[in-house]
Amino acid sequence: MTAVRISGNLPPNIDCTKAPIAFGRRAVPKVNEELQNPELITRQRALMSLCDLVHDPEIALEAMRLGCLESLKRLLRDVDSTVRMKTTEVFYRLATHNVGRVAFLKSDVILPLSQLFDEPVDVCRKNMHMAIEMMSEFPGGAVGLVEAGLIPRLVFKLTSExxxxxxxxxxxxxxxxCVDASEALASEAVSVLKEKLSHRSARIRNKAARALMDLSLGVQVCNLKHTLPSVPLEGKNKLCEEEVIPILVTLLGDPSPEVAASAAGALMSATVTTPGKYAALNADALPPLLGLVRSPQTNVCLNAVKAITVLAEAPEGRKELLKHLDLLEDLRGHDSEVTRRAAETAMRVITWKP
Structure with a gap:
């Protein structure tokens, strides 16, 4: 006679580390209840399940509507490092959705997240910075970060992270x-970013040069509350005073095309002032810039042409560039319309006569 045998092992599709998900509309409320449970293992398993659920933007919206954000904000201060790690991961997952970023602003999530700047667990800090970075890509989020006063702290953390x-x-x-550069300038951001231009990582050199370009551009953005100040000259002058321009000229020969493009962009904005122009000319910026004009990468070529245009406004720069008009003439057949227009502008400036 056949006997029935029941295995003592769990089914293979059951994950013991995650809380069982309730059926239908009860799923998110049940997880939210377990997030507030005093038992550690229950909170951990609920967070594991929530990480999977919030990949779906509809479920993410429901979770925020049902008050999960308040539960998660409390868990950022949990004594257990695993709870904090998974909580920051959930915040990052939510920040990938537009509805999540909007909800972050409404629920004042930025400051609770920023309290983890000195978190001892590396993964928690990384997840937190990933969430904040996603917030900054959203215009309202960038304004929110500035208004929360995070720029000086971010600049400071660049030296030790x-x-x-x-x-x-x-x-x-x-x-x-791109929202406001004044706080960064007051926090000695130029000095910190100057050090990063010599970093071994090409990605960091590229992003540091890009940040220096942002500092010297001086952008003004308006929001519903007030108009944030622009910094049209202070950033440019600071780059000259800190002797950043010769380093940017050196980076024009960087093996990474992205670094060279960002360096040319930073020079383009920093050399708008007369001291900036002569600092670049004294650092012999024209030969490497003319070399970048031949680059097959559009962003490298375009930024180089724009930097050349600015330097051509100085008599010494114009005199030297008159010898290379044929190089710019060749760009009139470039595939990019923006590059063609930039080359025509450069030629008008170079051939201008008083």
């Missing part, structure tokens, strides 16, 4: 500096 986190900070600063 892990390399991969430094990249995230530089990305965040890029979007924040």
């Amino acid at each position: 892990l390399e991969e986190i430094q990249e995230l900070i530089l990305d965040t600063l890029h979007f924040c500096l």
